[in-house]
Amino acid sequence: MLTVDSLDVYYGAVHALKGVSLRAEAGEVVTLIGANGAGKTTLLRSISGLVPSRLGKVAFEGKDITRMPPHDIVGLGISQSPEGRMVFANLSVVDNLELGAYRRKDRAGIREDYDAVYRLFPRLLERRRQTAGTLSGGEQQMLAMGRALMSRPRLLLLDEPSLGLAPLLVREIFRTILEINRRGVTVLLVEQNAHMALSIAGRGYVLETGTVKLEDQASRLLQNEDVKKAYLGG
Amino acid sequence: MTEFLQQLVNGVTLGLGYALIALGYTMVYGILRLINFAHGDVYMLGAFFGFYAARLTGAAVEPNPLKAAGILLISMVGCGLVGFLIERFAYKPVRKSSRLAALITAIGVSLLLENGGLLLFGADPKFFPQIVRATNIPLGMGVTISNQQIIILVVSVALMLALRFIVLNTRAGKAMRAVSYSHTAAALMGISVDRIITFTFVLGSMLAAAAGVLVALQNPKIEPYMGIMPGLKAFVAAVLGGIGNIPGAVLGGLVMGIAEVMVVGYLSPTWRDAIAFVLLILILLVRPSGLLGQPPAEKV
Numbered sequence: 001m002l003t004v005d006s007l008d009v010y011y012g013a014v015h016a017l018k019g020v021s022l023r024a025e026a027g028e029v030v031t032l033i034g035a036n037g038a039g040k041t042t043l044l045r046s047i048s049g050l051v052p053s054r055l056g057k058v059a060f061e062g063k064d065i066t067r068m069p070p071h072d073i074v075g076l077g078i079s080q081s082p083e084g085r086m087v088f089a090n091l092s093v094v095d096n097l098e099l100g101a102y103r104r105k106d107r108a109g110i111r112e113d114y115d116a117v118y119r120l121f122p123r124l125l126e127r128r129r130q131t132a133g134t135l136s137g138g139e140q141q142m143l144a145m146g147r148a149l150m151s152r153p154r155l156l157l158l159d160e161p162s163l164g165l166a167p168l169l170v171r172e173i174f175r176t177i178l179e180i181n182r183r184g185v186t187v188l189l190v191e192q193n194a195h196m197a198l199s200i201a202g203r204g205y206v207l208e209t210g211t212v213k214l215e216d217q218a219s220r221l222l223q224n225e226d227v228k229k230a231y232l233g234g
Numbered sequence: 235m236t237e238f239l240q241q242l243v244n245g246v247t248l249g250l251g252y253a254l255i256a257l258g259y260t261m262v263y264g265i266l267r268l269i270n271f272a273h274g275d276v277y278m279l280g281a282f283f284g285f286y287a288a289r290l291t292g293a294a295v296e297p298n299p300l301k302a303a304g305i306l307l308i309s310m311v312g313c314g315l316v317g318f319l320i321e322r323f324a325y326k327p328v329r330k331s332s333r334l335a336a337l338i339t340a341i342g343v344s345l346l347l348e349n350g351g352l353l354l355f356g357a358d359p360k361f362f363p364q365i366v367r368a369t370n371i372p373l374g375m376g377v378t379i380s381n382q383q384i385i386i387l388v389v390s391v392a393l394m395l396a397l398r399f400i401v402l403n404t405r406a407g408k409a410m411r412a413v414s415y416s417h418t419a420a421a422l423m424g425i426s427v428d429r430i431i432t433f434t435f436v437l438g439s440m441l442a443a444a445a446g447v448l449v450a451l452q453n454p455k456i457e458p459y460m461g462i463m464p465g466l467k468a469f470v471a472a473v474l475g476g477i478g479n480i481p482g483a484v485l486g487g488l489v490m491g492i493a494e495v496m497v498v499g500y501l502s503p504t505w506r507d508a509i510a511f512v513l514l515i516l517i518l519l520v521r522p523s524g525l526l527g528q529p530p531a532e533k534v
């Protein structure tokens with residue numbers, strides 16, 4: 001479904017991705033773990049078309065999207081809940097969700113998806129008239145994910161959805177990710193919380209300073225000595 | 235009292251003109267964090283487009299409301315096109331460059347429009363024809379309002395309401411608000427940020443065109459440099475109201491217009507232009523985010 005082929009990305013002189021290759025098959029949960037500054041966010045940003053790549057190729061369902069503008073990539077069925085959530089702080093929860101469905105015209109389907117999002121995150125329904133900037137961190141994360149779902153994506157990119165959340169909420173978020181996946185959405189999950197991420201993912205990639213160090217079944221990565229030492233706290 | 239009320243009527247009319255121009259500054263700033271210094275010159279072009287449209291339609295000889303509306307429309311469409319071209323060929327190429335590059339570009343575009351205007355329209359002032367015959371209508375207590383002032387009032391308010399509707403209720407307006415919050419987040423919603431920026435420039439330029447025609451109804455003398463002072467004052471009005479804030483631009487414009495008329499009436503006409511800068515300094519000292527602007531909040 002998604003293939004990233006030897007991608008090279010620079011920020012000026014900083015070589016952030018050095019020939020990264022990765023794939024996700026339809027229906028999978030794939031996770032990408034790595035230390036701060038490894039290039040995880042950069043990879044998601046280049047898949048979404050937000051940062052240009054110098055070399056390499058990104059394809060989605062057989063279509064080359066390497067140079068496609070971000071808004072068209074959303075139209076193809078890839079959406080992202082970005083690092084830092086980026087909810088529209090000055091707009092209400094409903095308006096945020098509505099913007100998530102910006103490219104869609106099927107009113108009935110959109111209405112269904114509001115309901116689906118509210119079922120996944122009942123808290124958002126309670127707070128739907130509230131300004132997004134006044135939501136708690138966890139609620140903003142739910143909103144960012146819900147908003148990303150409103151475009152009815154086939155591939156969902158999640159950048160550190162558990163960042164800064166209380167442990168209980170973290171578990172809830174991961175449960176929700178599985179639930180979203182069960183409804184047929186392929187998920188590419190970037191996480192600092194490697195243990196949780198590897199326990200819900202089918203496969204995983206370990207990114208280190210812009211290169212893929214390891215790639216394996218998630219269960220095997222959980223047992224891998226290097227991974228344990230570097231990312232699972234021993 | 236009579237004099238004060240009369241000044242107020244005149245001040246509001248003048249202020250609505252500033253407000254229409256200020257809206258363009260504030261919308262473009264909201265979306266690009268760019269001060270479009272050429273905006274006052276678009277206002278000038280609006281007056282000239284109206285002038286030539288009036289000639290073309292013969293409205294100068296035989297005024298009628300339909301022709302007047304047509305002139306307004308032609309001028310707005312013309313300036314909308316100019317706004318589109320300015321964005322596409324001047325600002326877009328430097329969008330990824332430094333702020334300084336954008337600022338220098340803005341000044342360059344402004345000079346280009348002024349000198350282009352000089353070349354095309356000539357340096358001698360022209361006189362905007364009376365596309366509506368002037369009459370004065372008494373409001374009671376010795377206060378009068380001209381029918382031109384009424385037109386300015388009605389058309390400005392109608393345009394502002396239309397803008398409000400666009401921004402709050404249409405798809406493009408919602409996208410504008412998203413883009414003004416964050417280009418990245420907006421792009422991730424599937425919004426074409428480029429298209430929304432274009433839309434914003436066109437909208438702002440159309441409002442400036444309307445101001446050009448409306449103000450010329452009252453002050454018919456038009457020349458290629460006429461946009462500089464009103465442009466600056468409208469910019470100050472936008473800052474006064476809180477730059478980036480749409481209702482703020484309207485409020486700032488009204489405050490500016492009323493203050494100017496009062497200063498001229500009660501102090502001295504020599505202060506006419508200075509008051510704008512006094513207001514600018516005051517607001518920057520007392521409330522730098524402007525009357526309706528929110529103090530910068532941290533983004534989560």
Ligand SMILES: Nc1ncnc2c1ncn2[C@@H]1O[C@H](COP(=O)(O)OP(=O)(O)OP(=O)(O)O)[C@@H](O)[C@H]1O
Nearest residue numbers: 011014016034035036037038039040041042043083
């Ligand atoms: N806009 C930018 N300009 C310059 N360098 C950047 C920029 N964004 C990221 N980088 C650099 O690129 C590298 C990869 O950054 P990236 O944000 O992709 O890392 P990450 O794996 O997401 O880290 P984290 O876990 O902290 O979110 C880092 O060295 C970072 O400093």
Ligand SMILES: [Mg+2]
Nearest residue numbers: 040041042083
């Ligand atoms: Mg990151």
